[in-house]
Amino acid sequence: MHVCSVRSAAVTVAVAGTLIWAPAASAQPSEPAPSASADPAETPAPDAGSVEITAKDTAGGVLPDAVFLLLDSAGQEAGRGQSDARGKLTFPDLAPGVYRLKQTATGSTLHEVVADQDVIVTPGNTTRLTITDPFKAAQVLLQAKDDKTGRLLPGATVNIGTGTSTLLTLTTSAKGTASGELPVSSRRTQFWVKEIKAPAGYSRYKPTKTFTAGPGAPVTVTITNAKTATVPKPDPSDKPTHHPTDSPSSPDGPSSGTGGTTPSASGSDTPESDSSPAAATSAGAPTSKAPAGSLAHTGADATPWLIGGAAVLITAGGGALLLARRTRTHSPTDDSTES
Numbered sequence: 001m002h003v004c005s006v007r008s009a010a011v012t013v014a015v016a017g018t019l020i021w022a023p024a025a026s027a028q029p030s031e032p033a034p035s036a037s038a039d040p041a042e043t044p045a046p047d048a049g050s051v052e053i054t055a056k057d058t059a060g061g062v063l064p065d066a067v068f069l070l071l072d073s074a075g076q077e078a079g080r081g082q083s084d085a086r087g088k089l090t091f092p093d094l095a096p097g098v099y100r101l102k103q104t105a106t107g108s109t110l111h112e113v114v115a116d117q118d119v120i121v122t123p124g125n126t127t128r129l130t131i132t133d134p135f136k137a138a139q140v141l142l143q144a145k146d147d148k149t150g151r152l153l154p155g156a157t158v159n160i161g162t163g164t165s166t167l168l169t170l171t172t173s174a175k176g177t178a179s180g181e182l183p184v185s186s187r188r189t190q191f192w193v194k195e196i197k198a199p200a201g202y203s204r205y206k207p208t209k210t211f212t213a214g215p216g217a218p219v220t221v222t223i224t225n226a227k228t229a230t231v232p233k234p235d236p237s238d239k240p241t242h243h244p245t246d247s248p249s250s251p252d253g254p255s256s257g258t259g260g261t262t263p264s265a266s267g268s269d270t271p272e273s274d275s276s277p278a279a280a281t282s283a284g285a286p287t288s289k290a291p292a293g294s295l296a297h298t299g300a301d302a303t304p305w306l307i308g309g310a311a312v313l314i315t316a317g318g319g320a321l322l323l324a325r326r327t328r329t330h331s332p333t334d335d336s337t338e339s
Contacts, residue, residue, distance in 0.1 A: 047124035048093045051079075051101075054130045055087040057111055059186045062087030063133055065107030070119070071100040083107070094121045106133050110187070110215040136216035137181035138189075144172045144199060147224040152176025156223065157197035162189065172199075184215050193221050203228050 055066040063083060070079040070091050078099060079091040098120055103113040111133040121127055144156035153176050160168040160182060170178040182191065190212050198204035202225035213219045 047096075049096055049121035049123060050094055050126045051091040051099070051119055051121060052126050052128045053083065053089045053091075053101075054128070055083045055089070055106075055133065056130060057108075057133050058135060063107055063111065065105070066103065066131070066133070067105040067107070068131075069102045069104055070094075071102065073098055075100075096121050096123045101129070103131065103133075108133075110135055112136055135184045135186070137183050138213035138215065139218040140168065140170070140180050140182045140213070141218065141220045142170045142172060142178040142180075142193075143220065143222045144176055144195075145222060145224050146202075147226045153199040153202065153225060155197070155199040156195060156225065158193050158195045158221075158223065160191055160193045160221070162191050167191075171197075182213060182219075184213055188212055188214055193223070195223055195225075198225055201228060202226060 051070065053068060055063040057063060062085075064085050064087055066083040066087070066089075068081060068083075068089055069077065072078045072095075078094060081089045081091065083089045098118055100116060101119050102116045106113055112135070114131055114133060119127055119129065140160065142156075142158060144153040145151065146153060152172070154172050154174045156176075157169065157171040159166045160170065162185075168180050168182050170180055172178045190210060192208050192210050194208045195205040205223045205225055209221070209223065211219060211221055
């Protein structure tokens, strides 16, 4: 009996335990299932993009060793690199968005870096850029000089260009020089220079000169100017005065009352004379005719004959005057005698 009671108590306990814990045991499985909120599901990442850069110069040559920096929209560095021997550089695995590209070095002493620029990266695409670095400008020194003394001249203005384009205009200062930067497009570029305004008191240098300049190299251009010929202006107060010239006169001929000069030997200025045959006979002046076929005698050849004829006429006139005076002197005496 005792044994049975013990078994019965065990069963009771077992039964009691089953009644109490069975519901709880059925509610708690042996391996709990994971909660959905403990590990959320992962969203797939968007496709990345890239940027590919090719560095060149204005002449078309590639630029190795050019350094670039890529910044994201927040200003944080997204990549940094250097171009290879082909001038290429790639920034891979970039999230889509807008980036800022900065060039920090050209890898050459002849070139200048370009300005910063924005780059747009799109999902799954490669953005390709060609960066063209300009050559450094040439440093030009202009001089204007006197072509005789070599003195520097202020106020000379010139145009400098290439082809049909004017790239630079310079005017020399009080020191006779001017300087400026001349953009070049290759390692050796040819330019022309033409003066458009000369210094005061000088003539303009008309020829067009040519010269060659390289990137970043200094070059001196010299033009020469000649002084303009100056003609003195006449003074209004100075009036021309006429000084008559004395012509040589014959020792035997009378002097003129105006200045003691003899009449000119030209045809228009020859003194008038009685050309009748009677007068010529009374004066005793020989008459001669120019032979046929000979040239007419000039006034200079007739001058001795004119002088001689004038002397004969004066002598004859003096004799006639003396005879008339004597006649008048004797006339009253004869009248008084007759009366």
